[in-house]
Amino acid sequence: xxxxxxxxxxxxxGVIWKQLLFFFFPILFGTFxxxxxxxxxxxxVGNFVGKEALASVGGPAATIINLLVGFxxxxxxxxxxxxxxxxxxxxxxxxxxxxxxxxxxxxxxGAIMMVIGITIARFALTAMGTPSDILELxxxxxxxxxxxxxxxxxxxxxxxxxRAVGDSKRPLYFLIASCFINIVLDLIFVVVLQMGVAGVAVxxxxxxxxxxxxxxxxxxxxxxxxxLEIKKIQFHKTFLVNILRIGFPAGLQSxxxxxxxxxxxxxxxxxxxxxxxxxxxxxxxxxxxxxIMGAYGTSITTFSGQNYGAGKIDRVKKSVRICIxxxxxxxxxxxxxxxxxxxxxxxxFTQDQNVINICVGMMRTIAxxxxxxxxxxxxxxxxxxxxxxxxxxxxTCFGVCVLRIIWIxxxxxxxxxxxxxxxxYPLTWTVTSLLFIIYYKKGKWMQVDDIKTxxxxxxx
Numbered sequence: 309x310x311x312x313x314x315x316x317x318x319x320x321x322g323v324i325w326k327q328l329l330f331f332f333f334p335i336l337f338g339t340f341x342x343x344x345x346x347x348x349x350x351x352x353v354g355n356f357v358g359k360e361a362l363a364s365v366g367g368p369a370a371t372i373i374n375l376l377v378g379f380x381x382x383x384x385x386x387x388x389x390x391x392x393x394x395x396x397x398x399x400x401x402x403x404x405x406x407x408x409x410x411x412x413x414x415x416x417x418g419a420i421m422m423v424i425g426i427t428i429a430r431f432a433l434t435a436m437g438t439p440s441d442i443l444e445l446x447x448x449x450x451x452x453x454x455x456x457x458x459x460x461x462x463x464x465x466x467x468x469x470x471r472a473v474g475d476s477k478r479p480l481y482f483l484i485a486s487c488f489i490n491i492v493l494d495l496i497f498v499v500v501l502q503m504g505v506a507g508v509a510v511x512x513x514x515x516x517x518x519x520x521x522x523x524x525x526x527x528x529x530x531x532x533x534x535x536l537e538i539k540k541i542q543f544h545k546t547f548l549v550n551i552l553r554i555g556f557p558a559g560l561q562s563x564x565x566x567x568x569x570x571x572x573x574x575x576x577x578x579x580x581x582x583x584x585x586x587x588x589x590x591x592x593x594x595x596x597x598x599x600i601m602g603a604y605g606t607s608i609t610t611f612s613g614q615n616y617g618a619g620k621i622d623r624v625k626k627s628v629r630i631c632i633x634x635x636x637x638x639x640x641x642x643x644x645x646x647x648x649x650x651x652x653x654x655x656x657f658t659q660d661q662n663v664i665n666i667c668v669g670m671m672r673t674i675a676x677x678x679x680x681x682x683x684x685x686x687x688x689x690x691x692x693x694x695x696x697x698x699x700x701x702x703x704t705c706f707g708v709c710v711l712r713i714i715w716i717x718x719x720x721x722x723x724x725x726x727x728x729x730x731x732x733y734p735l736t737w738t739v740t741s742l743l744f745i746i747y748y749k750k751g752k753w754m755q756v757d758d759i760k761t762x763x764x765x766x767x768x
Contacts, residue, residue: 324623325630328607332634334476336603338467340596341483347592348487349508352494354589354657360442361505362658363584368438369429369446370588371573373453375566376425377460380417382562384410384465386555388606389613389692390547391472391534396617402547403533407469408540409547411527414465418458425454436570437577439584445505452506456513459520466523471610473534482522490515557701558692564709571716575729583726586666589657593650593671597642597678604635605689612693624694628748632686639678646675670730677734683741684708687748703747707740 354362387410394402429450430443438446467479490511497507527536576587608631615623646653650671654664684707688700715732 324627325634328611328627328631328634332603332607334480335471335606336600338476338480338483338603340599341480341487347595348491348494349512350588350592351656352498353505353508354585356499357504359585359658359660359663360581361445363439363442363581363588365445365449365505365508365588368433368436368442368573368577368584369450369453370591371436371566371570372429372432372450373425375563375570376421377457378562378566379559380421380461381464382559383417383552383555384414384461384468385558385609385692386551386553386697387413387465388468388472389554389609389695389697390550391469392610392613392693393617393695395473395534396614400533403473404535404540405544406547406551407527407534407536408542409544409551410465410469411462411536412541412543413548413551414461415458415541418461421461422454422457425457426451429454436574439577439581441581442584449505449509452509453512456516459513459517463516463520463523466520466527469527469534470523471606472613473532474610474614478526479523482519482526485522486515486519489518554692554695554697557697561688561701561704564705568709568712568716571713572729572732575716575720576726579726582660582663583666585658585660586663586670589654589663590667590670590674592657593646593653594674597639597646600638600642601635601681601685604631604638605685607631607689608686609689609693612690616694624690628686628690632682635682635686636679639682643675643678646671650675666726669727673727673730674733677737680734680737680741683744683748684737687744690748699747700744703743704740707743708736711739712736 349365350362353365387406391403391406391410394406430447433443433446433450463482467482470476470479493511493514494508497503497511501507503510524536527534528538530536573587576583608627611627611631612624615621615627651664651668654667658664684704688704691697691700712732712735715735716729719732720728
């Protein structure tokens with residue numbers, strides 16, 4: 309049996325709302341500092357280089373990067389689920405084999421993405437209709453970013469391993485350190501050395517390399533069952549299949565999100581550089597909502613995975629009700645903040661009044677509907693944690709991605725306005741949340757007979 313840490317034991321035995329919050333906040337702060345990488349890039353180039361640089365860092369290039377990176381991060385979530393289940397069940401050998409398979413997947417996947425990203429950069433940006441005044445800058449940013457993608461993948465996988473066993477604090481510490489390094493390097497490369505867009509890209513990959521090294525060193529030095537040994541890094545067929553079985557649907561779901569966002573970005577591109585810059589700026593503000601919802605989703609995935617592995621089904625269900633309540637309250641608060649002070653926050657990114665006016669219009673369309681997204685994140689995270697990734701992926705792909713694509717091709721040409729493009733978000737969130745609620749209520753998302761149910765005395 310595994311000798312578990314106190315944090316891991318608390319996930320399967322402690323007071324649910326407290327443990328969710330203890331796990332949630334380090335993930336939230338970690339996601340915050342992850343987002344701060346790109347936000348810092350946007351703030352610095354937007355103020356010291358110009359709106360063209362702002363659009364090139366956060367516009368079409370960022371959308372393509374999110375497509376490729378998002379697919380792998382979704383794929384790696386399968387490793388987090390598998391490791392959390394084996395850790396919750398107390399299986400030493402399976403934890404070790406899963407960890408080494410996961411790291412092998414990170415290295416291999418990162419190498420593949422590096423080649424793809426560098427190769428398709430110009431073609432993909434041109435196909436999206438990227439404005440000519442930002443095309444070259446966007447190509448430079450993308451190619452440099454993908455040169456450093458392997459360390460980024462190793463960090464994401466390594467931090468996922470740590471969270472799977474209940475450690476959400478150390479990934480946070482690593483991100484805080486590397487984020488401050490990124491800020492300093494941004495200022496040096498952009499403000500002092502005048503490297504422009506290339507400078508922020510180089511600063512980002514150096515910082516991500518540092519966070520990856522800290523994560524790997526932690527896994528190498530630990531005495532726990534998730535210890536990493538370089539010579540053991542290899543693919544174990546059974547564990548790779550299980551990781552892909554859960555992770556591939558999540559990766560495909562993320563890719564579908566990104567593909568629909570590519571089409572939306574292409575629609576945004578047609579309105580000109582000011583609108584692209586406004587969309588980029590709003591994306592940075594909007595990222596606050598996404599990182600908080602993502603932290604809730606990661607928390608419930610690990611929480612449900614460990615309790616599922618321990619056979620505590622009632623505890624899984626109770627945690628879902630608690631997590632949805634917390635996420636809903638948070639989303640309503642964020643809507644209020646964005647709608648009340650959004651125009652002031654925008655001054656961090658640009659002083660251009662036309663860009664600000666366009667962005668405020670986007671906020672008024674999307675921000676009031678934040679709460680409609682909550683059930684998608686929490687219920688899909690719960691299903692993945694319990695090993696059910698296919699049906700949530702299909703519902704999300706249809707409700708969010710397919711419906712959003714239909715909206716872009718049908719509704720936008722009929723009313724070719726930025727607000728019509730933006731409305732695709734609240735529309736598809738609402739539809740997909742209803743699908744998840746119906747699916748969850750029917751109870752087919754969890755096959756209880758597939759696991760060894762814990763004695764009633766262990767449940768809470």
